[in-house]
Amino acid sequence: MSESHGSTTWRRGSVRTSATFERACDVTRRNIKRNAMKIKKQIIVRVLAATVITCAVIYTTTNQHEANVAYEKEVHKYRFIEVNQIEKERITKMFSNNSFGFVRMKNESEVLNLHCDICAIVTSSGQLLGSGAGAEIDKNTCVIRMNTAPTRGYEKDVGTKTTLRMFSFVNLQQQLFEKEQFFEQEGITGTFVIWSTTVKEILSMVEEESLRLLKQYPSLDLYISSFEQMDFADRVFRQETGQDRAASGSWLSTGWYTLLLALTMCEHVKVYGMVESDYCHNVTLINDMPHHYFDASGPKECVFSRLHEYGLREGHRFHTEKYIFKKWARVFNITFHHPSWDLDHEDNETRFLLHRTGRLQ
Numbered sequence: 001m002s003e004s005h006g007s008t009t010w011r012r013g014s015v016r017t018s019a020t021f022e023r024a025c026d027v028t029r030r031n032i033k034r035n036a037m038k039i040k041k042q043i044i045v046r047v048l049a050a051t052v053i054t055c056a057v058i059y060t061t062t063n064q065h066e067a068n069v070a071y072e073k074e075v076h077k078y079r080f081i082e083v084n085q086i087e088k089e090r091i092t093k094m095f096s097n098n099s100f101g102f103v104r105m106k107n108e109s110e111v112l113n114l115h116c117d118i119c120a121i122v123t124s125s126g127q128l129l130g131s132g133a134g135a136e137i138d139k140n141t142c143v144i145r146m147n148t149a150p151t152r153g154y155e156k157d158v159g160t161k162t163t164l165r166m167f168s169f170v171n172l173q174q175q176l177f178e179k180e181q182f183f184e185q186e187g188i189t190g191t192f193v194i195w196s197t198t199v200k201e202i203l204s205m206v207e208e209e210s211l212r213l214l215k216q217y218p219s220l221d222l223y224i225s226s227f228e229q230m231d232f233a234d235r236v237f238r239q240e241t242g243q244d245r246a247a248s249g250s251w252l253s254t255g256w257y258t259l260l261l262a263l264t265m266c267e268h269v270k271v272y273g274m275v276e277s278d279y280c281h282n283v284t285l286i287n288d289m290p291h292h293y294f295d296a297s298g299p300k301e302c303v304f305s306r307l308h309e310y311g312l313r314e315g316h317r318f319h320t321e322k323y324i325f326k327k328w329a330r331v332f333n334i335t336f337h338h339p340s341w342d343l344d345h346e347d348n349e350t351r352f353l354l355h356r357t358g359r360l361q
């Protein structure tokens with residue numbers, strides 16, 4: 001699938017058939033499957049390569065190594081408060097260029113304009129299983145959920161309230177294949193937001209599919225991302241990592257789009273069930289949690305996120321994204337719950353990975 005970065009204003013797209021949309025999605029799914037095998041091989045090769053490189057580096061720099069680490073820590077300590085001010089300006093500037101947002105399907109001259117004091121972003125992570133966080137989550141002014149993550153049957157751990165649901169266009173047909181069951185179970189509550197793409201052909205297909213969804217569920221308060229919003233999300237990734245998102249062969253995650261949106265609408269963002277960027281470095285198959293709380297027998301969290309982080313094509317950079325979220329959390333009012341995050345803890349592992357692959361400047 002090619003990426004297009006041409007500029008255009010948002011316009012309800014003229015028409016592609018849904019067969020084309022299905023084909024596009026099928027191709028994407030097939031590619032993902034095909035790449036999974038490649039990615040596994042790549043991981044083995046990369047881990048071996050990393051081991052060799054790490055050993056070589058440690059061997060050649062044994063004497064200087066400790067001094068350098070101490071020096072970097074000192075510099076960091078010294079810069080922290082100042083960096084905070086500079087970071088604040090930098091990040092505020094970066095976010096202030098976000099002018100377009102999400103367009104209402106019922107009336108394209110309206111954009112999403114929600115405001116909440118305290119937002120809970122409920123991730124879909126298996127970390128939430130047994131957390132008992134449900135009551136606390138429901139106390140927040142707004143509760144944001146992702147994709148088709150259910151509340152029914154998991155109320156104790158994830159709560160019942162839904163103010164906004166962020167949905168990936170990739171799953172639009174696939175997951176909503178069972179949409180009747182989903183809406184019947186979850187009800188049609190809150191605002192439904194679809195993040196889409198900057199690929200114009202696909203964008204118009206997603207628009208069409210969204211209109212069809214609206215026809216079927218007229219009471220749905222449905223929004224879809226503008227081209228500019230998606231372009232903005234890519235630009236933020238580029239500014240934070242020094243790498244072009246598309247060229248580095250990755251997709252941003254639903255969590256990325258959700259946090260970007262939450263930062264524009266909430267005074268305080270509380271994230272539930274998200275682990276720190278280097279959490280998986282300590283996790284083995286035995287203590288790995290389910291990737292999704294509602295799919296206990298499905299993929300494991302760290303197996304899944306490693307596969308993506310190291311993947312050369314069509315992966316999500318889950319670790320890198322979390323590394324960036326921590327930077328934002330030092331500047332904005334973002335807090336992490338179940339598990340909580342130690343904002344003073346430096347993740348040197350993901351940083352290392354980013355440097356090694358040239359993904360961080």
Ligand SMILES: *[C@@H]1O[C@H](CO)[C@@H](O)[C@H](O)[C@H]1NC(C)=O
Nearest residue numbers: 093094097098099228231235
């Ligand atoms: C602001 O956004 C526009 C596109 O909407 C882009 O061309 C421009 O480079 C951005 N400016 C900054 C400072 O990021």
Ligand SMILES: *[C@@H]1O[C@H](CO)[C@@H](O)[C@H](O)[C@H]1NC(C)=O
Nearest residue numbers: 104105106107108109110111
């Ligand atoms: C669409 O939204 C605009 C801006 O809020 C409003 O002025 C207009 O009346 C709306 N159109 C319809 C058909 O509701």
Ligand SMILES: *[C@@H]1O[C@H](CO)[C@@H](O)[C@H](O)[C@H]1NC(C)=O
Nearest residue numbers: 117118267268269332333334
């Ligand atoms: C974050 O927001 C909460 C309100 O939910 C407030 O009590 C707290 O002081 C804020 N923290 C910072 C650092 O602004």
Ligand SMILES: *[C@@H]1O[C@H](CO)[C@@H](O)[C@H](O)[C@H]1NC(C)=O
Nearest residue numbers: 276277278279280281282283
């Ligand atoms: C990894 O495990 C060690 C020892 O249990 C612990 O001190 C450290 O904080 C853990 N690191 C992460 C990133 O969880």
Ligand SMILES: *[C@@H]1O[C@H](CO)[C@@H](O)[C@H](O)[C@H]1NC(C)=O
Nearest residue numbers: 054347348349350351352353
């Ligand atoms: C990261 O820090 C830990 C201790 O805090 C250390 O054991 C590890 O070797 C470091 N990793 C890298 C890549 O520097």
